[in-house]
Amino acid sequence: MREEIIVSGRENPFIDPHLHIWHWQIPLYLFIGGLAAGILFFAALYTINGKEKLYETAVKKAPLIVPFLLIIGLMALLADLKHKAFFWRLYTTIRIESPMSWGAWVLMIVTPLSFIWAAIHVREVFPKWDWKYKWIKDLEGFFIKHKITLAWIMVISSVILGVYTGILFSAFNARPLWNTSILGPLFLTSGMSAGAAVIMLMSGNHNERTLFSKIDIGIIAVEMFLIVHMFMGFLASTQVQIDAARLFLGGPYTASFWIFVVILGMIVPMVLEALELRKFKVPVIIPAVLVLFGSLMMRFLIAFAGQESRWLY
Amino acid sequence: MRYAMAIDTRKCVGCSDCVVACQTENNVPIGFCRDWVVEVMDGSYPQLEIEIRSERCNHCANSPCVRCCPTGASHYSDGGIVLVTENKCIGCGACIASCPYDARYSHPEGYVDKCTFCIHRIQKGLEPACVAACPTKCMYFGDMDDPNSNVSKILKVRKYKTLIPEAGTDPQLYFLI
Numbered sequence: 305m306r307e308e309i310i311v312s313g314r315e316n317p318f319i320d321p322h323l324h325i326w327h328w329q330i331p332l333y334l335f336i337g338g339l340a341a342g343i344l345f346f347a348a349l350y351t352i353n354g355k356e357k358l359y360e361t362a363v364k365k366a367p368l369i370v371p372f373l374l375i376i377g378l379m380a381l382l383a384d385l386k387h388k389a390f391f392w393r394l395y396t397t398i399r400i401e402s403p404m405s406w407g408a409w410v411l412m413i414v415t416p417l418s419f420i421w422a423a424i425h426v427r428e429v430f431p432k433w434d435w436k437y438k439w440i441k442d443l444e445g446f447f448i449k450h451k452i453t454l455a456w457i458m459v460i461s462s463v464i465l466g467v468y469t470g471i472l473f474s475a476f477n478a479r480p481l482w483n484t485s486i487l488g489p490l491f492l493t494s495g496m497s498a499g500a501a502v503i504m505l506m507s508g509n510h511n512e513r514t515l516f517s518k519i520d521i522g523i524i525a526v527e528m529f530l531i532v533h534m535f536m537g538f539l540a541s542t543q544v545q546i547d548a549a550r551l552f553l554g555g556p557y558t559a560s561f562w563i564f565v566v567i568l569g570m571i572v573p574m575v576l577e578a579l580e581l582r583k584f585k586v587p588v589i590i591p592a593v594l595v596l597f598g599s600l601m602m603r604f605l606i607a608f609a610g611q612e613s614r615w616l617y
Numbered sequence: 618m619r620y621a622m623a624i625d626t627r628k629c630v631g632c633s634d635c636v637v638a639c640q641t642e643n644n645v646p647i648g649f650c651r652d653w654v655v656e657v658m659d660g661s662y663p664q665l666e667i668e669i670r671s672e673r674c675n676h677c678a679n680s681p682c683v684r685c686c687p688t689g690a691s692h693y694s695d696g697g698i699v700l701v702t703e704n705k706c707i708g709c710g711a712c713i714a715s716c717p718y719d720a721r722y723s724h725p726e727g728y729v730d731k732c733t734f735c736i737h738r739i740q741k742g743l744e745p746a747c748v749a750a751c752p753t754k755c756m757y758f759g760d761m762d763d764p765n766s767n768v769s770k771i772l773k774v775r776k777y778k779t780l781i782p783e784a785g786t787d788p789q790l791y792f793l794i
Contacts, residue, residue, distance in 0.1 A: 305661050311669075312633040312654035316722040319709075325710040325720065360681050386708030387727035393688040404687035406712050478681060478717035525633060542783075615717045615781045 322528055329384035331603035334469040335498070337411075338599065340370045341466035342495075342499020346516075348458035351451060355530040359515065361507035363426040369502070370418040371421035378411070403475045407468045421458065424448050453577050466492035469603075473610060480611035481548035481606070484537055490530045494599045497523040501573075501595035503607060504588050513588060517577040520595065524574045531566065549615035557609045565605065569598010619678075620696035620734055621789040622748070622775065623768045624671050628755035631656055631669040638750030639673075646725050651707040651732040652747055668794075669755065671747065674699060674720040674732035675780065675788030682721065684707035690731075695788065696760065697718060698736055703728045717784040734758070761789075 310320075318325045343525045347367045350356065356363045386392055395412065399405035411578035424447050435441050447454060470491030473482035500520040507513050538549035553563045580586040631654050639645060639652050652673035659666045676699050683691045683699060691712050692703035701712075701721075706728040713721045713729060724730040735745035743749065748756040759766030768791070777791040 309656055309657045310653050311631050311656045312636045312650070313648055314650075314653040316649050318721075319713065319719050319722055323714060325713045325723065384709065385727075386710070386723050387706050389709070390688075390704060390707045393690070393707055397689050399687055399689060401684045402687045402711070404685065404709060407686060438640070475685060476681070476711075476715045478715050611714065614719075615784055 310451075322614070325383065326607055327609065328604070329380040331600075331607040332493065333377045333384075334378045334472070334603045334607070335495075335600045336373050336380070338466055338469045338495025338496050338603075339498040339502065339596075340373045340377070340418065341462040341469075341492070342393065342496040343367055343370055343373075343468070343502055344414070344421070344458050344499075346461040346499055346503060346519075348455040351455040352459065359509075360428075361509065361512055362503045362516070365506050366499075366503045367418065367423045368429060370421065371415075373587075374411070374415050374418055378415070386458065391613075403468065403472045407472060409463050410461060410468055413486060414465050415455070417454065417458055417474055419555070420447050420454065424451070438538045463492065469495065470540045473606065476610075478615065479548075479610045479613050480542075480544040480615070481538075481551065482553075482610040483545070486530055486537065487606070489549060490527065490534065491603075493523050493530065494602055497527060497575050498596050498599040501592040504506045505592040514581065517581055517591075519582075520591075521574055521577050523607075524570050524595075528566070528570055544613070544615050547616075548610075551609045551613060552605075557605055560601070562604050564601040565598050568594055569601060570595075571578050573598070618696040618763075619789070620676065620698055621759070621761045621768050621791065622734070622745075623757040623771050623775075623791040623793055625755040625757075625775075625793040626668050626670055627770075627793065628753045629654075629669040630753055631673060632752060634750050634752055635747035635756070639732070639735075640642035642738075642746035643733070645719070645730075649722055649724070649730075650719075651720075651722075651730070664693050670792055671717070671751075672720075672780070673747070673790065674734075675718055675786065675790045676732075676734060677788050679785060679787045680749040681715040681717070681784075681786060685711045685715045687711065690711050694736060696739075698734045699731070700733055700736065700752065701731060717781050718788075 313322055343366045346362045350359045350363050382388060394408040424444055442574045467488045470487035474485050474487040477483045497520055500516045504513050504516045535549055551557045573594040576586045576591040620759050633654050636650055640650060645651055655670045655672055657668040657743060663738045676697060678697055680699050683693060688707055690702045692700060694700045708727045721729050721731045738745060742769055744758050748758045757767040757771045759768040761769055763769060772791060777793050779788045779791060
């Protein structure tokens with residue numbers, strides 16, 4: 305029998321009895337960042353493809369909400385900082401080894417880009433919109449002229465943003481549940497799926513909805529494959545990772561993960577979307593909201609369970 | 618220069634003087650601590666074995682906390698001591714999550730705080746407060762590159778272990794067993 309206790313007493317807040325330094329702010333931001341990345345990715349992709357006219361919601365309408373999403377996300381990030389007045393220190397240095405530094409700089413590119421993208425499309429959605437000043441109109445003209453270049457930058461930076469939301473966690477080897485490189489692609493696909501769901505939700509065009517239903521089914525299939533892979537990897541790894549996987553395989557997070565994330569967030573919407581493609585009448589709001597809910601829950605559960613996983617002493 | 622500490626688990630009685638000495642020396646806020654004492658009991662009565670360890674930041678040579686810091690606030694100082702620059706720290710918590718030893722905490726003023734090996738005392742030629750206060754003299758501090766330092770001499774003649782070496786952090790706190 306082995307008993308291990310801290311006899312001098314250690315009750316450092318957020319650390320004992322187990323780590324809980326990141327609360328709702330970080331998973332909420334990771335969800336919003338992934339969602340924004342997903343929407344921007346599809347907008348840029350169909351612009352580069354020259355299908356702007358065909359998929360108007362994806363290219364023009366949905367990106368209009370991205371600046372607002374990113375503002376909420378940035379506020380959540382700021383709320384997470386405990387030494388807030390010094391947040392600008394992020395932008396006085398570039399630290400190649402720190403995922404958070406990458407994330408901060410990518411946001412510095414993606415946020416203005418999302419504002420520009422929304423600004424050059426706002427008049428197509430709201431025809432009465434007037435920029436009032438001539439210099440703004442000139443600027444708009446300049447960006448419209450270079451739209452394809454913008455789209456290329458956006459496609460790349462949105463993928464980096466989407467992967468980053470997972471890499472942030474996977475770089476911590478102190479938390480075995482997070483320490484898997486699959487989290488990068490998993491969070492990227494989850495963000496893309498959420499982005500496709502929002503486009504489906506906003507679109508009034510039948511063809512566009514059908515396309516994004518198909519895309520979403522494909523992405524969810526990849527996501528489920530990655531989840532199976534993640535657990536296979538854990539169970540074939542060291543004791544700490546086996547223990548980490550057990551949090552989801554019989555441990556305290558089992559029910560919430562498999563019911564909310566996998567069944568409600570992936571399988572049910574996938575089946576509903578497949579039924580819709582076979583001409584059943586399914587209100588689009590149901591699969592879309594379920595996908596968003598599952599994507600959000602995945603961030604929360606992995607963030608919280610990861611902080612509970614640890615090395616043996 | 619490579620500062621390190623060796624702690625004799627066979628001499629330590631778990632009195633927690635090192636913890637109090639640290640809190641006093643470094644003005645650690647009430648309810649927090651930079652070092653702590655772990656007691657591991659193995660076996661069942663009457664065959665019992667006990668190991669007592671005074672633990673703190675391992676001042677790892679390959680520190681995940683320095684690697685993940687987005688602003689460079691966490692850095693290596695002289696002799697490999699891992700320090701936090703208070704007015705560079707944004708309090709994001711990444712380093713706290715990255716530490717397999719849970720050695721860092723969030724100071725009530727917002728920045729992240731941790732053991733400094735009492736660098737302000739070392740620079741004056743003194744020992745860290747915990748080492749100086751230890752009533753059983755079970756702690757040895759010094760420069761690993763100097764063959765005549767206390768820590769080099771004791772590690773030459775005693776068996777020792779480090780904590781979670783498999784985490785790849787190359788910890789510099791040695792526990793004599």
